[in-house]
Amino acid sequence: MESKSSTTGNRDNPNRNLHGSKTMMASHFLRALFRIQQTSTSSSSAGRSRRIRRAAYASMAYSAGTRRAWSRALLRKLRSRARLRFPRRLSRAATPQRRDMDQAQVLRKLVPGGPSMDDCKLLEETADYIRFLTTQVRLMQTVMDSVSS
Amino acid sequence: MSGRGSRITDEEINELVSKLQSLLPESRRRNTGRVSASKLLKETCSYIKSLHREVDDLSDRLSGLMVTMDSNSPQAEIIRSLLRS
Numbered sequence: 001m002e003s004k005s006s007t008t009g010n011r012d013n014p015n016r017n018l019h020g021s022k023t024m025m026a027s028h029f030l031r032a033l034f035r036i037q038q039t040s041t042s043s044s045s046a047g048r049s050r051r052i053r054r055a056a057y058a059s060m061a062y063s064a065g066t067r068r069a070w071s072r073a074l075l076r077k078l079r080s081r082a083r084l085r086f087p088r089r090l091s092r093a094a095t096p097q098r099r100d101m102d103q104a105q106v107l108r109k110l111v112p113g114g115p116s117m118d119d120c121k122l123l124e125e126t127a128d129y130i131r132f133l134t135t136q137v138r139l140m141q142t143v144m145d146s147v148s149s
Numbered sequence: 150m151s152g153r154g155s156r157i158t159d160e161e162i163n164e165l166v167s168k169l170q171s172l173l174p175e176s177r178r179r180n181t182g183r184v185s186a187s188k189l190l191k192e193t194c195s196y197i198k199s200l201h202r203e204v205d206d207l208s209d210r211l212s213g214l215m216v217t218m219d220s221n222s223p224q225a226e227i228i229r230s231l232l233r234s
Contacts, residue, residue, distance in 0.1 A: 033211070033215075036215070037215050040215075045209075045212050045213060045216070046212075048212040048215060049205075049208045049209045049211075049212035050208075052208040052211050052212055053204060053205060053208035056204050056207075056208060057204070086198075086201045088198060088201075088202075103187055103190035103191050103194060104190060106190075106194045107190055107193060107194050107197075110194055110197045110198065110201075111197070120161065120162075120165070123162075123165040123166070123168075123169060124165060126169060126193060126197075127165070127168050127169050127172055129197070130169075130172045130193075130196070130197065130200070131172065133197070133200045133201075133204075134172075134200065136204065137200055137203050137204060137207065140203075140204070140207040140208075140211065141207065143211065144207060144210060144211060144214070147211075147214050148214060
């Protein structure tokens with residue numbers, strides 16, 4: 001049984017949680033890839049790339065479900081068909097950001113749902129988000145490897 | 150600093166910080182001992198940005214590969230078998 005999200009901390013082995021999610025992630029992503037392949041014969045490579053990218057974030061979010069703030073925020077964005085944008089350059093000025101507070105703000109812009117999290121929640125959500133992101137990246141690399149061999 | 154949420158103890162912060170630190174890849178962990186929170190946050194931000202870039206890059210490459218795939222090609226068969234397992 002899933003515990004409610006993390007005010008008391010997730011005592012489950014995080015790797016165990018991830019394992020079931022990995023299968024969901026892979027199956028969701030691969031199905032999406034198939035759909036994209038079959039329905040985009042005439043569209044541009046850039047359009048296909050956008051759809052694949054969207055499918056990547058969708059598989060992450062669906063496999064994490066609603067138990068995490070970052071995945072709920074991602075699901076909301078996906079359902080509203082809003083553009084999925086993550087900031088690359090966060091400060092136009094060249095001034096380096098030295099204080100902790102500023103870095104936490106930077107982090108809030110990178111993690112979905114970040115702006116509404118307090119510092120404690122931000123760290124927990126970040127850890128979970130990173131786990132799912134790296135899993136998704138590895139999944140995409142695996143697909144790349146098996147398709148291009 | 151956000152006023153929302155409960156106060157957390159230093160211990161909980163340390164726990165979260167070391168959890169985050171353990172998630173960063175080896176190459177980014179320059180100190181083996183305690184690292185300043187600020188440095189860790191910066192590394193974390195930089196790591197997440199690079200992961201986002203990788204998703205973009207892999208999406209481009211997969212998109213390029215798709216043109217070479219058709220429904221009877223061996224690649225499609227690989228994917229089908231991955232879905233079955």
